Amino acid sequence: MDRREALRLMGCGLAAGAALGALPSCANAAGYMSEARYYDKLAGLKVRCQLCPKQCVVGDRERGFCGVRENRGGKYYTLVYGQCAALNLDPIEKKPLFHFLPGSGAFSIAAAGCNFDCKDCQNWEISQARPEQITSATRMLPNDVAAGAKRYGAESIAYTYSEPVVFYEYMLDSAQAGHRVGVRSVMISNGYIRPDPMKALLPHLDAVKIDLKSISEKFYKDYCVGELAPVLETIKLVKRSGKWLELVYLVVPTLNDSDATVREMCRWVRANVGAEVPLHFSRFYPNYQLKKLPPTPYETMERCWKLAREAGMSFVYVGNVPDTPHVNTICPGCGKAVIKRSGYAILERNLRNGTCRFCARRIPGVWE
Amino acid sequence: MTSRRRFLQIVAGAGAALGGCQPSSPNRSAMAPAANGQGAPTAPVRIPANRVAIAQDPAIVSAERIDAEAVDRLLGQALGRFAGTGDGDAVLRALFRPSDVVAIKANCLSGPPVSSHPELVAAVARRLTKSVGIAPDNILVYDRTAGELEAAGFGAQAADYRVIGTDQVGYDDEPTVSGQAGSCYSRVVSEMATAIINVPVLKDHDLAGLTGALKNHFGSIHNPNKMHTDHCCPYVADVNCAPHLRDKQRLIVYDALLVCYDGGPGYKPDTTLAQGAVMVAADPVAADAVAFDRLEKLRNHHGLPPIAGTERAPKYIEVAADAEHGLGVADLKRIEVC
Numbered sequence: 211m212d213r214r215e216a217l218r219l220m221g222c223g224l225a226a227g228a229a230l231g232a233l234p235s236c237a238n239a240a241g242y243m244s245e246a247r248y249y250d251k252l253a254g255l256k257v258r259c260q261l262c263p264k265q266c267v268v269g270d271r272e273r274g275f276c277g278v279r280e281n282r283g284g285k286y287y288t289l290v291y292g293q294c295a296a297l298n299l300d301p302i303e304k305k306p307l308f309h310f311l312p313g314s315g316a317f318s319i320a321a322a323g324c325n326f327d328c329k330d331c332q333n334w335e336i337s338q339a340r341p342e343q344i345t346s347a348t349r350m351l352p353n354d355v356a357a358g359a360k361r362y363g364a365e366s367i368a369y370t371y372s373e374p375v376v377f378y379e380y381m382l383d384s385a386q387a388g389h390r391v392g393v394r395s396v397m398i399s400n401g402y403i404r405p406d407p408m409k410a411l412l413p414h415l416d417a418v419k420i421d422l423k424s425i426s427e428k429f430y431k432d433y434c435v436g437e438l439a440p441v442l443e444t445i446k447l448v449k450r451s452g453k454w455l456e457l458v459y460l461v462v463p464t465l466n467d468s469d470a471t472v473r474e475m476c477r478w479v480r481a482n483v484g485a486e487v488p489l490h491f492s493r494f495y496p497n498y499q500l501k502k503l504p505p506t507p508y509e510t511m512e513r514c515w516k517l518a519r520e521a522g523m524s525f526v527y528v529g530n531v532p533d534t535p536h537v538n539t540i541c542p543g544c545g546k547a548v549i550k551r552s553g554y555a556i557l558e559r560n561l562r563n564g565t566c567r568f569c570a571r572r573i574p575g576v577w578e
Numbered sequence: 579m580t581s582r583r584r585f586l587q588i589v590a591g592a593g594a595a596l597g598g599c600q601p602s603s604p605n606r607s608a609m610a611p612a613a614n615g616q617g618a619p620t621a622p623v624r625i626p627a628n629r630v631a632i633a634q635d636p637a638i639v640s641a642e643r644i645d646a647e648a649v650d651r652l653l654g655q656a657l658g659r660f661a662g663t664g665d666g667d668a669v670l671r672a673l674f675r676p677s678d679v680v681a682i683k684a685n686c687l688s689g690p691p692v693s694s695h696p697e698l699v700a701a702v703a704r705r706l707t708k709s710v711g712i713a714p715d716n717i718l719v720y721d722r723t724a725g726e727l728e729a730a731g732f733g734a735q736a737a738d739y740r741v742i743g744t745d746q747v748g749y750d751d752e753p754t755v756s757g758q759a760g761s762c763y764s765r766v767v768s769e770m771a772t773a774i775i776n777v778p779v780l781k782d783h784d785l786a787g788l789t790g791a792l793k794n795h796f797g798s799i800h801n802p803n804k805m806h807t808d809h810c811c812p813y814v815a816d817v818n819c820a821p822h823l824r825d826k827q828r829l830i831v832y833d834a835l836l837v838c839y840d841g842g843p844g845y846k847p848d849t850t851l852a853q854g855a856v857m858v859a860a861d862p863v864a865a866d867a868v869a870f871d872r873l874e875k876l877r878n879h880h881g882l883p884p885i886a887g888t889e890r891a892p893k894y895i896e897v898a899a900d901a902e903h904g905l906g907v908a909d910l911k912r913i914e915v916c
Contacts, residue, residue: 254841256784269784270844271688277803327804329760334753338801342723342745435807499753499760 244291246279247379248407255284262325262375262403263440275435276376277340278323289341290321290377294350296336299362303554305370305398306490306529308539309575310417310454312549313556316396317359320371321380322347325402327435328423330462330500337372338498352380356387366416370398378407385414401444402436408447417454417576420445424466425475433465433500442478449483454576456488458529461506461514463494472514476521486524486574491515493530525574543571624662625669628907629914630859630868631659639835639852649856650701653831656858657705659916666858667709673828673860674773676711679718681771681826682739685779685794685833686721686730692845693730694777694833698856702775702831703738718742720766722797742766749800757816757902761799767822774827776862780834780869781842782849782877786810787885787892789843790869791830791862792818792905814894815903818862824905830865832857839876851876863898863906864913870895871910 248260255270259279266274268281278290302316322344324337331337336344350358359367367388369381374397385395394416401420412418422441423434430438448455459475461467479487491514494506511528515536518526528536532553539549546568550558560567564577633655638648657666674680682702684694699719706712717739721727724743728734732741747770749762767774778794785806786793792814796802805813818824834855841849855872859865870892874884885891899908907913 254784255844267785272843273803275803275806277801327760327801338804340800340803343749343800435804499755 243280243287243289244379246286246288248404249286251284255281257281257284257286259286260404261378261407263437264325264402265404273340275327276323276325276373277338278321278376288377288379290323291380292349292351293321293341293347293380294319294355295322295339295341295344295347296320296333296371297348297350297358299364300368300370301554302366302368302396303551303556305368305396305419306458306492306527307396307417307419307454307456308490308527308537308549308551309456309488309525309573309577310396311365311394311576311578312559314365315363316366316368316370317355317362317364317393318368318370319350319355319384320369320374321377322372323376324373324400325376325436326373326400329433329498330460330494330496330503331498332495333371334498352383352387355384356391356393359388359393360391364393366394366396368396368398370396373402374399375403378403378411382411382414385411389414399444400434400436401441401448403444404440405443405447408444409451412448412451412453415453417456418448419456419458420448421458421460422475422479423460425471425478426466429466433462442482445479446482449487455483456490457483458490458492459514460492460494461510462500463503463506463510465503467506467510467514469513469517472517473521476518476523480522485522488525488527489518489523490527490529491518493528495530539573541566541569541571541573544569548573625660625860626914627861628864628912629660629662629916630857630861630864631656631916632855632857632868633659634834634853634855636852636854639854644695644697644835646697646700649695649697649835650704652854652856653698653701653705653858656831656856660858660860662916667705669829669858670705670709674706674710674712678710678712678773679716679771680706680712680773680775681766682717682719682775682777683767683794683798684719684721684727684730684732684777685789685797686726686732687797688779688781688842688844689726689729690731690845691836692779692781692838692842692850694779695835696731696736698831698833698835699732699777700736700738702777707738714738715740718766718770720744720764722764742770744798754820754822756820757812759799759805759813759816759820761801761805761817761820763800763820763822764798767798767826771826774823775829775831776827777831777833779836779838780832780853780855780873781838782840782873782885783843783890783892784841785890786814786894787888787890788866788870788873788895790866791832791859792866792894792898795823798823809890809893811892811894812897812903814892815898815900815905818898818905819903827862828860830857830859830862832859832865832869834869834872837873837876839873839880840882849880861906863895863908866892866895866898867908867910867913868915 250258298318300318322341396417537551538547548560638645658664661669686693723745744764747765753760783789837853838850898905
């Protein structure tokens, strides 16, 4: 398959292996499991998971909060290793990553489960499911993932849709397999992971997008059943690692869209990871358990964009809004568009060796 | 003074009213046809909603086997005590109609021997058929997966009921939000069944303190793993408040044939005792309150510290009884144990 054909396929769901029948080792994944890498054994056949900050203490035959890790006789297992619940060839802009190989394809995979329980989850059929509930899941081992990405001309593998933290082992091994064949890896995550596993993972990643859902602990507790502080630590950790980082802020009407909240979030981002980290405001649609709220008004999205720009953020984008100009990458030096987009499509590229073609200002990102 | 809220009004062939639990299916006519379909009026059965009936004979459980006939007799005794008249079948005829599709929620997570016992479930099913006239095909024994059911002894070829794992029929397409819980419910309870009998197992639970009637319905939802935060409170109560359960559940038959009083919910041979007890109630909160009391007494008898007062105390029982949830009575002083 050439690059053009691959791009044509972008955005088309390759339903869990159905469209990839020719890939090696795609078989029914029922019952597949592998020992988890980050956990402690406790007395009484219990275990304590050390992968995410929840640190679930899990009794024999029970699962952690994520629903995809199970204690069997005092040994902790991931039930989703190699169990691909969703598979698509997406434009990288869909993740969204706007400063990372723009216009390229991302071989996007997911497994069941999440360590949050976001009331507005857009992918809850996968993320809030237990592995056995996704009957369409297909076994696709890390080498198969890498081979699939290569075959479809994708420049990266994206671990996305659900929460890759909970399929950590699968992601790590796939990232290593990808690097062996020259395919990069991007993690699309809530950032709710403990520092040690994240530090072990980062060398094998090339970019990380983190959902910063709010700057309020209460929001994280009430609407995500999670915590803010560990997410902020992960954001700083990724930045310190030198790996490419972009942030998404889902704007939920009445819950995290006040001027004060948006300003506070922008202040934190600028102070801790800098003004040049791309910041995407994404529009909320009612879904899952949060259907009582309306979609975010366009005016609110525009207001958030302005607040972030006023706060000094250099690269601010708006997503899930049709016909917005705020998908273009604007050079902070001369104000001209270095990348013009329409939705996820690249219309014009005015970059030269990572600099603005008009004023030669460096534009941060991974461009090649 | 006896209030409507305090009493379960059971009229032959008619419905039950239990505090915040308002079964929606049966009609409430005092002259409703008898459950045998003959049209003969039957005297009303009047049972306090907060009654929990217990029948016990530890001798019927041995290490090798459980005496199925004895379990059936025990169930008859418990139902008879619950009725107050000794006529347990009248209770079943009052609560169920021949046209009902009855889902029996077994608890099979931990495998035998601390799952709902097939001997007890079969006894319940046979009585539904014999006393009420419900066809075995309309009695659905369910839990999360067919595999777990089979491992617990519920083979697909049972004569007295059908066995259905939710993995065979699926969960609702959309979640039902109830308090802080949002879950897709098993289609067995949301679509197939008109009535539910809950057959929990009396066990200690390392996070929730007790796993019994209320918590058994974590096996009726797609995301129980999301409900264990804060020691399952208020999630247990919230899950049970969803209409699929609140409106359809009519009877609790507590399996205390073997009781795991410490280290549950998994099977722990050293702390699992033959109790040979069956408890019958219509109020799941009262049933759990009594079950927890028995669990604490067992622990005390074996020199273990109480669960009450610790962080894993099953606070969800009281929450289920509060004004917001209204699922029953938690105060032991207000529960009639007979």
